[in-house]
Amino acid sequence: MATTAAAGAAQSYTYTRPSGLDGGLLGLSTSGGTTTAGPRPHPRFFSGVLTQAAPAAAALLALADVARTRYHQPRPTSFRDPVVTCNGDRLRMESFSACGGVYARLDVLEPAMDGEVHERGTTNVDVNGPLREALARVGGSDPLHLAVGAEELAVTTLDGAVVEKKVPLPDRWLRGFAEVQVITAGFDPRGELKGPDAVRFLRSVPKRARETFWAVPAGRTLRIASRPMPGAVCLAGADRLRTMLPLLRFARALRVYGPPVTNGSGPVSSVWELELPGMRYVLTLSPQSSRGFSGEGAVLEALATDEAAGDADLLGALLEFEPRVDPDLLSARSGLEPARTKAALTQLGTSGRVGFDTAEAAFFHRELPYDPARIAYLNPRLRSARALAGDGAVRFVDEDTAIVVCSGTDRRVRLDGDRATCTCPWWFDHRGERGPCKHVLAARIVRREADAIAGAAR
Template identity: 30%
Template structure:
């Protein structure tokens, strides 16, 4: 996907005649107008969190091959000293032959480069080629920007948010500047844009002092203004689709249940100082968090066994647990913040799972989300977007959610009129998937945030998702009734809490009926989010959710919205009427154009209440619900003298409402 990023001039900073430091963040010119000029309060803290953000965006902790050429040359010299003159002469000629070989290899590379465009005309480029070409282009044309993908800045009514990814895409960084920390000067235009954030600007950030006023300006300036300050900067890039997918996974994982643990800045300073002093040569390379209710957490640094105990905060969870975190050196990005931090809070999703860290300084907030381990970057991490919303949303629902969110800039699913909470949540998640919205963990709400000026195409599904789709299409998912007993589910823990609905299903391992079946359990909340998931397959037993849900959980999640609608309707009927219609063992068929509800919704409710849903009319059918333009099924039902209902009559059985 080729994207052109255009800037009137590079971002800049400097001290004016009054001694104030003015920072101009040049916005991407093709975006809708975003404008903000403000004096920053507690500017030194602002500079610190922005420098931590730069640490994230410029970091790459992927393992690199070490250069052993010097050692190998020394070994070769010692070897030559031990040989006779004849053989030694031949070996001394070897470097010249290797040099010739190197020249031939370079020639071969040159010819390969000429051939490659011809090959690319008959076969598509994969992502890795695109990413390689992009960074090679950027390194040649703008060395400073080569280290970063331009940060995203969003100006909202209550805060300004900066977001970035690290080079290895395993760390997500965010800075939130609340509105009360800005003294706004002039007009403000809300919206989202990219900003040019170079190493030179980071150097100027280091010059900020508490006694020196600091001003922030975000604006897309015209070319005429830029002529005196610098030339227009254009970057035409092949934007990796993983960039948008990474944002989606970060915010989707944020809504998954997690353990929230406060730490004192001094404790984490000790941990990070130990990591800076030592360099591990053997495994394991993890941080081990021991959490016991009513006691202060302890952190063990492996492989050295160094134990550091929290001195201030106690763990308030219900049960003792242990969390292990890998890729720990990514936390060094905020090491310089800790001596000045007011508070530090960690959110753990589980061992080997993503974690979130929040640090506040004088009201400014820095957040970093790290994937389960460094090589498991956010773009290839768990499919948390699937677990974040199980509901179904039509194109009309998505359009309505988009209009409402763009108008309000910030909302929760219940704010969208005429949509149920699970449908609204599903619609908002679709907007997140196309880069048009974000979920804000700090405020537990959705915000309007366009990563690009246009919706981004949703990336192709992975292999597990495709298998899950085939399992659903071939009828491989069978949900159990609440009254059904099965030993396969007897060892499970209780529901997440009283506000969730538990569903149990047998899911086939593949497309054919001879495949083994696995027991899947899901807990869904009122918004259709998965709060707990488990499966008896070997993949889940080995990986849990560290590498994403297995195909069987994905298949069950795909049908879970129908079950949730049925469970809600059944719960409402139980509390509203003792004389509710008994669906037990009754077979319903739905036909025609249904306008009051979807066929999937109605079938889910029938099954949840103990009935059966069929796609064809037979002598075993008890009721046919017919919408507009009902055809052959209606004729056959009349022939067999099967009772026929309208949509309103079916709704009357449910107490007047589908939800």
């Protein structure tokens, strides 16, 4: 049973037995999860063959390495079990670094899977020390048999004992998953390097550098620069790409994604995708090594609308673990306008139910083991903004300017369409690059409520 504290939640994982690799059969034991038929204690998703054994084993190890690494101020940390989603035509395995600044995902695609899909859904899988050691010994081109939650692997002692792991899941992990899907949904492809060029570039990247570099397109490859320029991709903390290095012998291509930047841009997030035979290994990096995704604030604007929660419930009932969620189709099926559909998808992402795949520029459905009711608790800026709005601390002096009284101090908020400014220290320090401050959010909430009242009166 999960227990909640101010610092996070202790998630209890219960497995019928530890995952293991025995005689070429990789058995990944599942904990409780959600399927299309509802919650299951030990769901069974896939049994068959991974046709590319060596790259699959190496990529799973890389994913596990991210989950146990604290890139900022490194210190030992415990294993954290990856989240696995079966979307029918693929298996997605996700993890977050212990510091919250790196999101990693391994997509095992249909060409690398040969077997039977028993169910679609999401669960946690056990990745333990002995399994890591066994995966490190996998080599050659022989197929690797895979069972995700196979019942035939389930064994218990005479007293019915099971393997149980209690793993701390910080609240910032859930916030990080939400921020990543919102931030990367606005990214575009910035460069693609084929196998040999990809290998040369990744081997040339500074191995232990934590400062911010920029990857600039240069013919068929990328070059490292110290300053941004149009078309460049931010590389903040190049050492955070090191889990890609053991995979280079399998690399077919490297693709990079990022937002538009200019000569004066500050550090931004980026996506680095290594194409493997039948698979994709993806790393999303936060703007700085010392900066986790949980505080980016990209989700706050969408969550500030009261209607988003109700819309999310409606859309959530329409999701069926699709590998690609089409917002336009969801809008048509639900009857919601596109803007409300987008806000609802953001809300679903905040509760761990939606992710984003930059390779296909599409959302995907999965379910993380968190309580959606914790959304407000996990966003203190939003919680503070609602309190300011509810306490009457917001006063509009003209159509686009508001005075927000906070702790006895007046903060002047200026709204200009999707843009906003504030006179508070947070805005002065971040200039909106880490989402809106609580004063801007409060002003938007009050104006939205006023517009709704005015619309109802007409």
